[in-house]
Amino acid sequence: MKMLRIICVVLLVCSASPLFSQTKKPVMYGGYAGLNFNFHSPNFKVPGLNGQFNSPIFPDDTTLFNQNSTSLSLAFGGMIAFPINDQFTVSGRLGVNFMGAKLTTGGRFIKALSPPFVQYTLTEHTFDASLTNLEFSPVLHINNLFSNIPIYLAGGLEIGIPLSATYTQSEIVTDTGATFPNPAGTRSRTYTTDADIVDKAVRLGIILGAGYEYRLNSSTILAPEITLRLPLTNVSSNSNYTTWSVPQLRIGINILFSGKSEPLPVTSTLKTGLESGYYTSEGTYTPLSSIKVEDAQYAELYPFIPYIFYANNSATPDSVSQDYTGRSERGNFTLATLSQDAIEVNRHTLDVVGYRMSQNPTSALTIVGSNDGKGETKNKKLSEERANFAKDYLVKSFGIAADRITVEARDLPEKASATSVSDGDAENRRVELKSTNRELFEPIMMKSDEQRIATPDLIEFKPKAESNSSIISWSLSLSQAGRILRDFVGIGDPPPQRWLIRPNELSNSQVPVDYKFTAADSLGGKQETNGSIPVEYISSTRKRTEQLADRTISKFSLVLFDFNKSEITPDNDKIIETAVIPSIQYNSTVKIYGYTDRIGDDAYNKKLSKERAESVRKALESKIKEAKYETYGNGEGVPIFDNNLPIGRHLSRTVQIYVETPRK
Numbered sequence: 001m002k003m004l005r006i007i008c009v010v011l012l013v014c015s016a017s018p019l020f021s022q023t024k025k026p027v028m029y030g031g032y033a034g035l036n037f038n039f040h041s042p043n044f045k046v047p048g049l050n051g052q053f054n055s056p057i058f059p060d061d062t063t064l065f066n067q068n069s070t071s072l073s074l075a076f077g078g079m080i081a082f083p084i085n086d087q088f089t090v091s092g093r094l095g096v097n098f099m100g101a102k103l104t105t106g107g108r109f110i111k112a113l114s115p116p117f118v119q120y121t122l123t124e125h126t127f128d129a130s131l132t133n134l135e136f137s138p139v140l141h142i143n144n145l146f147s148n149i150p151i152y153l154a155g156g157l158e159i160g161i162p163l164s165a166t167y168t169q170s171e172i173v174t175d176t177g178a179t180f181p182n183p184a185g186t187r188s189r190t191y192t193t194d195a196d197i198v199d200k201a202v203r204l205g206i207i208l209g210a211g212y213e214y215r216l217n218s219s220t221i222l223a224p225e226i227t228l229r230l231p232l233t234n235v236s237s238n239s240n241y242t243t244w245s246v247p248q249l250r251i252g253i254n255i256l257f258s259g260k261s262e263p264l265p266v267t268s269t270l271k272t273g274l275e276s277g278y279y280t281s282e283g284t285y286t287p288l289s290s291i292k293v294e295d296a297q298y299a300e301l302y303p304f305i306p307y308i309f310y311a312n313n314s315a316t317p318d319s320v321s322q323d324y325t326g327r328s329e330r331g332n333f334t335l336a337t338l339s340q341d342a343i344e345v346n347r348h349t350l351d352v353v354g355y356r357m358s359q360n361p362t363s364a365l366t367i368v369g370s371n372d373g374k375g376e377t378k379n380k381k382l383s384e385e386r387a388n389f390a391k392d393y394l395v396k397s398f399g400i401a402a403d404r405i406t407v408e409a410r411d412l413p414e415k416a417s418a419t420s421v422s423d424g425d426a427e428n429r430r431v432e433l434k435s436t437n438r439e440l441f442e443p444i445m446m447k448s449d450e451q452r453i454a455t456p457d458l459i460e461f462k463p464k465a466e467s468n469s470s471i472i473s474w475s476l477s478l479s480q481a482g483r484i485l486r487d488f489v490g491i492g493d494p495p496p497q498r499w500l501i502r503p504n505e506l507s508n509s510q511v512p513v514d515y516k517f518t519a520a521d522s523l524g525g526k527q528e529t530n531g532s533i534p535v536e537y538i539s540s541t542r543k544r545t546e547q548l549a550d551r552t553i554s555k556f557s558l559v560l561f562d563f564n565k566s567e568i569t570p571d572n573d574k575i576i577e578t579a580v581i582p583s584i585q586y587n588s589t590v591k592i593y594g595y596t597d598r599i600g601d602d603a604y605n606k607k608l609s610k611e612r613a614e615s616v617r618k619a620l621e622s623k624i625k626e627a628k629y630e631t632y633g634n635g636e637g638v639p640i641f642d643n644n645l646p647i648g649r650h651l652s653r654t655v656q657i658y659v660e661t662p663r664k
Contacts, residue, residue, distance in 0.1 A: 025083035026083075026258040027080065027081065027082055027083075027258070028080070028081040028083075028221065028256040028257060028258045029078075029079075029080050029081075029256065029257055030078070030079055030080075030081075030254060030255045030256035030257055031076070031077065031078045031079060031095075031254070031255060032075075032076065032077060032078075032079050032093060032095065032225075032252055032253070032254045032255075033074070033075070033076040033252055033253060034074070034075045034076070034225075034227075034250040034251060034252025034253070035072065035073075035074060035250065035251050035252065036072065036073045036074065036075055036097070036098070036099060036248050036249070036250050037070065037072060037248065037249040037250075037251075038070060038071045038072070038073055038099045038100075038101060038246055038247075038248055039068065039070055039246065039247045039248070039249075040068060040069040040070070040071065040101040040103065040244070040245075040246055041068055041243070041244070041245050041246075041247070042065045042066060042067070042068075042069070042103055042243075042244045043064075043065075043066045043242075043243050043244070044064075044065060044066075044240060044241045044242060044243070044244055045062040045063060045064050045065070045240065046062065046063055046065070046127065046169065046240070047062055047063075063105055063125045063127075064105060065103045065104075065105050065127055066105075067103070067104065067105065069101050069102065069103050069104075070101075071099070071100060071101045071102070073097075073098040073099050073100060074098055075095060075096065075097040075098065075135070075250060075252070076095050076096060077093055077094050077095015077096060077135070078093070078094055078095065079091055079092065079093040079094070079095075079254065079256070080092050081141075081256055086143065086144055087142065087143055087144060088140065088141065088142060088143070089140075089141040089143060089152075090138065090139070090140055090141070091138075091139045091141065092136070092137070092138055092139075093135070093136065093137040093138075093139065094134075094135070094136050095134075095135055096132065096133070096134060096135070096163070097132070097133045097134075097135040097160055098131070098132050099131045099132075099133070099246050099248060100128075100129050100130045100131050100132075101128075101129050101131075101246075102126060102127070102128045102129075103126065103127040103128075103129070104124065104125065104126050104127075105125050124170075124171070124172045125169075125170070125171050125172075126168075126169070126170050127167055127168075127169055128167060128168045128169075128170070129165070129166070129167040129197065129235075130164060130165075130166050130167070131162070131164070131165050131197075131235065131246070132162070132163045132164045132165075133160030133161060133162055133163060133203055134160065134161045134162075134163050135158055135159065135160045135161075135203070136158075136159045136160075136161075137156055137157065137158045137159065137207060138156050138157055139154050139155070139156030139207060140154070140155055140156055141153070141154050141211075142154075142155075143213075150212060150213040150214070150215075151210060151211070151212050151213075152210065152211050152212075152213065153209070153210050154207065154208070154209045154210060154211060154225065154227060155206075155207060155208055155209075156206075156207040157204070157205070157206065157207065158203065158204070158205040158206070158207050158229050159202065159203070159204060160202065160203030160204075160205075161202060161203075162200040162201070162202070162203070165196065165197040165200035165235065165236070166194065166195070166196050166197065167194070167195060167196075167197055168192060168193070168194050169192065169193050169194075169195070170190060170191065170192040170193075171190070171191045171192075172190050197235065197236050197238075197241065198236065198238045198240070198241075199236050199237045199238035199241075200235065200236055200237075201233050201234055201235065201236055201237040202233065203231060203233055203235075203246075204231070204232040204233045205229045205230055205231040205232055205233075205248075206229070206230045206232065207227050207228075207229055208227065208228050208230070209225060209226050209227030209228060209250075210225070210226060211223045211224060211225035211226070211254070212224055212225075219257055219258045220255070220256070220257055220258075221254075221255070221256045222253065222254075222255055223253065223254040223255075223256070224252075224253050225250075225251075225252050225253065225254055226249070226250070226251050226252075227249075227250045227252075228247070228248075228249055228250075229247060229248040229249075229250060230247055231245045231246060231247060233245070267523070267525075268467055268468065268469060268521050268523035268524060268525025269466075269467055269468045269525070270465065270466070270467040270469075270471075270519065270520075270521045270523075270525035270526070270527045271464075271465075271466050271467070271527060272463070272464060272465050272466075272517055272518070272519050272527040272528060272529045273463070273464040273517075273529055274461060274462070274463050274464070274476075274515065274517045274529045274531065275287070275461070275462040275464070276288040276459060276460070276461050276462075276515070276533060277459070277460055277462070278456035278458060278459050278460065279456070279458065279460070279634070279637075279638040281591070281593070281630070281632050282632060283606075283632065283633075283634040283635070283637045283638050285460065288456070288459060288533060289534070290533065290534040290535065290536055291454055291455070291456070291459075291501075291506070291513065291533055291534070291535050291536070292454070292455045292535075292536045292538065293452050293453070293454050293455075293506050293508075293535055293536065293537045293538070294452070294453055294455070294537070294538040294539075294543075295450050295451070295452060295453075295508075295538065295539050295540040295543070296450070296451065296453050296550070296551055296552065296553050297447075297448075297449055297450065297451075297551075297552040297553070297663065298447065298448060298451040298453050298503055298552070298553045298554075298555075299445060299446070299447030299448075299552075299553075299554045299555070299583070300340065300445070300446055300447070300503070300554070300555040300556075301443045301444070301445050301554075301555065301556040301557060301575070301579055302338075302340075302342050302345045302443060302444045302445075302446065302557065303342065303346075303443050303557045303558070303651065303654070304345065304346065304349075304352065304441055304442065304443050304444055305346050305349070305647065305650050305651070306349065306353070306432060306433035306434070306440075306441045307349070307430045307431065307432055307433070307646075307647070307650065308321065308322060308349050308350065308386075308390060308430060308431040308433075309321045309426065309427065309429060309430050309646040309647060310386055310429045310430065310431070311429070312372075312375060312376070312426075312429065313375065313376060313382065315382060315385035315386050315389055316389055317389075320645065321347070321645075321646070321647070322347055322348070322349065322350060323344075323347045323348055323351075324348075324350065324351065324393065324397070325337065325348065325351050333348070333351045333354070333355050334355065335352070335355065335444060338352075338444065338446075339502070340446055340502045340503050340504075341500065341502055342557065342641065342651050343641060343642065343645070343647060343648060343651065345444055346647050346651065347647070349433070350390060350393050350394060350397075351397075352444070353365065353394065353433055353440055353441075354393075354394045354397060354398035354400060355398065356439060356440045357394065357398065357400050357404070357440065358398050358399065358400065360437060360439060360440070362437075363404070363435060363437040363439070363440055364404050364405070364406070364435060364436070364437070365394075365400075365404060365405045365406070365433060365434070365435050365440065366405075366406045366407075366408060366433075366434040366435065367387040367390050367391055367405060367406070367407050367408070367431055367432075367433060367434075368387060368408045368409070368410060368413070368414075368431065368432045368434065369382075369383035369384055369385070369386035369387030369388075369407070369408070369409045369410070369431050370383050370386075370409075370410050370411065370412060370413040370428060370429070370430055370431070370432070371383050371411055371412070371428065371429060372412075372419075372425040372426075372428045372429050373411050373412040373416070373419060373425075373428060374419070374425055375425075376429065377411060378411065379411075380409040380410065380411065381409075383409035383410060383411070384407065384409035386429075386430075386431050387407040387408065387409060387431055388407055389431075390431050390433075391405045391407055412428055413428055413430060413432060414432075416428050417599075418564075418599055418600075421599055423597070423598070423599050423643075423646075423649060424599065426646050427646045427649065427650070430646070438571075438574075441571075443557075443575060443579070445579065447554075448503075450540060451503040451504055452503065452504050452505075452506060452507075452508060452537075453503055453553060454501040454505070454506055457500065457501045458498060458499070458500050458501070458638070458640060459498070459499045459501065460496050460497070460498050460499075460639075461476060461496065461497045461498075461499065461515070461517075462496050463476060463494040463496075463497065463517050463519075463529075464494075465493065465494055465519035465521075465527075467519075467521040467523070467525060468523070469521045469522040469523040469525070470492075470521060470522045471491075471492055471493050471494070471519055471520070471521050472491060472492075472520055472521060472522050473489070473490070473491050473519070473520045474489070474490055474491075474494040474517070474518065474519040474520070475487065475488065475489045475490075475517070475518050476488040476489075476494075476497055476515065476516070476517045476518075477515065477516045478499065478513060478514070478515050479513070479514050479515075479516075480506060480507055480511055480512070480513050480514065480535075481507065481509070481511045483507070485499075485505060485506075485513065486499055494517075494519065498639060498640075498642070500640070506535060506537075507537075508537055508539060509535075509537055510535060510536065510537050511535060512532040512533055512534050512535050513532060513533045513535060514530070514531075514532045515530070515531055515532070515533070516528055516529070516530050517529045517530075549662060550662070550663040551660050551661060551662055551663055552660070552661050552663055553658065553659070553660055554580075554583040554657075554658070554659040554661075555656065555657070555658055555659075556575065556579060556580050556583075556656070556657040556659075557651070557654050557655070557656050557657075558572045558575060558576070558616065558654060558655045558656075558657070561612060561653045561654070561655075564600070564608070566608055566611035566612045566615055567615065568615050568616065568619060572616075573619070576616070576619055576620065580620065580657055580659070581620070581623050581624065583659045583661075584620065584623075584624045584627050584659055584661075585627070585661050586624070586626040586627060587626075587627075587661065587662060588627045588628070588659050588660065588661040589627070589628045589630070589659075589660045589661075590617075590620060590627050590628065590629045590630070590657060590658070590659050590660075591630045591632070591657070591658040591660070592613045592616050592617050592620075592629065592630065592631045592632070592655060592656075592657050592658075593613065593631075593632045593634055593638075593655065593656045593657075593658075594608075594609030594610055594611070594612040594613035594614075594631070594632065594633045594634060594635075594654075594655050595609050595612075595634055595635065595636070595638065595640055595652050595653070595654050595655070595656070596608055596609050596635050596636050596652060596653060597636060597643055597648075597649035597650075597652040597653055598636045598639075598643045598649070598652075599649070600636075602635060602636060602637065603635075605635035605636045606633050606634070606635030606636075606637065607633065607635075608633075608635070609633040609634055609635045610631070610632075610633025610635075611633070612633075612654075612655045613631040613632060613633055613655055614631055615655075616631075616655045616657065617629050617631050620657075636652070639652070640652060640654075640656075
């Protein structure tokens with residue numbers, strides 16, 4: 001009956017082959033070979049060999065094999081592959097699978113209590129099995145999982161028909177003492193027997209694996225492959241051999257030839273496209289139709305994070321982490337020179353602190369260097385070098401007296417980020433600035449009576465580049481009336497790009513924003529997509545003439561939430577009390593948006609961001625009840641800052657408060 005079921009499966013696959021062979025891609029033929037790592041899991045008893053020397057002194061003449069064993073063996077055979085479409089391929093494989101093993105067990109000791117006064121020690125018992133199967137395996141390949149990377153996943157069924165299943169059983173027995181008429185002495189004897197494993201079973205197993213297709217030429221594919229084979233049956237169906245199963249890890253290679261040559265791609269098929277959109281208050285990505293720019297009284301509070309981040313095993317921050325005005329304009333840095341951008345503000349951490357220390361001659365600073373606790377673990381010297389770099393810069397660039405700055409070193413920071421992910425490791429490679437004078441770390445307020453504010457102010461571009469070869473470079477340029485606004489460049493497949501429109505970045509006109517996305521592939525193909533986004537400009541004059549509603553806008557970011565926390569810190573309390581509350585009137589609309597970084601589960605982060613927003617709402621509402629409050633929890637779904645940067649992730653642990661008040 002088992003054989004009949006196997007034959008039915010084979011016939012089913014074979015009968016389907018004409019259907020598969022009608023696909024556009026040709027049927028491929030070839031072979032496979034692999035190295036098996038066999039993991040034997042025995043738990044069975046076999047009769048001993050005492051009867052061979054006519055001394056049945058062991059009352060239980062059986063040996064238990066229950067120690068796991070490993071072995072190496074080979075597998076090889078032929079295969080045929082039927083491409084169904086670009087996504088799926090079915091292959092059938094027929095070959096030979098070897099999976100023998102040598103099982104051993106410990107010895108036993110028996111001391112006779114009556115003549116012939118012989119002590120017997122069974123020092124070793126081995127069970128050397130030779131297992132060979134004729135295997136048939138229908139396997140489904142799932143292709144094109146990764147753009148331009150020919151990796152496939154494989155899953156299927158292994159059916160093994162036993163060709164041979166034999167074993168050699170041996171015992172080494174040592175006897176000591178005196179047996180009449182033999183003299184006293186010690187003798188070691190080996191007893192061996194050969195036999196077939198009874199009731200050898202058909203092997204059924206599940207195949208799971210992955211491979212990489214490398215095209216040698218237009219008609220030949222070489223595919224390294226690794227598979228895990230999990231058995232559903234034992235080696236024997238006999239109850240004496242229950243249980244004994246053999247999982248396998250196979251590392252192999254397949255070679256396939258097509259019946260006809262497929263011409264290799266010589267001409268690029270590169271196509272490009274670009275989609276632009278924005279996030280609603282609820283965090284939903286929506287296609288962008290236009291940008292509204294209006295004159296408004298605007299103020300924004302930019303958070304200041306007293307951390308400086310370092311690259312792995314480096315004692316000097318790179319240019320991505322810090323920008324140093326003091327290097328080229330010694331002593332000329334002022335807060336007025338900062339760009340209206342939170343990341344840019346926090347790339348000048350040392351300049352801001354140096355400037356403020358020079359304005360507060362009695363202030364003192366403690367600089368604490370730390371490391372990631374992994375690749376840099378127990379390297380306080382590196383932590384100290386990081387702290388000393390920051391101290392030396394403040395002393396040399398701003399003339400701060402060295403005795404006003406204390407340097408400390410530790411491994412992980414006092415409040416470390418998640419140590420289970422690489423993002424957390426990058427955040428722990430830092431210097432922390434501490435002082436009893438909180439003025440050194442105050443948020444930075446920038447405001448103006450009239451500024452041009454864009455709605456929406458965060459736009460996400462989703463570029464597309466599809467080709468029959470790999471994308472080697474891309475660029476996205478944004479401009480207005482020939483004036484370059486932003487340039488984004490990269491290599492490989494282009495990810496989404498976010499444009500946070502700064503106040504006054506767009507001109508006071510109806511001129512649209514033009515974009516040009518360009519990509520190039522490895523076959524020399526180059527394509528570009530051009531377009532424009534309409535801009536509606538509403539000036540103060542137009543508001544008065546058309547009697548349009550005017551308003552003041554204040555934006556505040558509370559960033560000093562601890563990692564994975566929603567409680568308002570004392571620093572946030574102070575900002576709320578001194579900066580946010582005075583800007584809220586009885587007729588104000590207060591919109592509170594909660595965010596998180598990308599570390600952790602998306603659903604959890606969305607819940608955490610909502611809790612942060614609600615904490616702020618309760619604090620504000622307790623002071624001014626008449627205003628209208630709206631809260632939104634966007635989690636990591638709305639990437640307001642670049643989460644590829646440590647400072648961007650810290651800035652993303654925020655609640656942003658928009659206070660809009662009508663102006664008469």
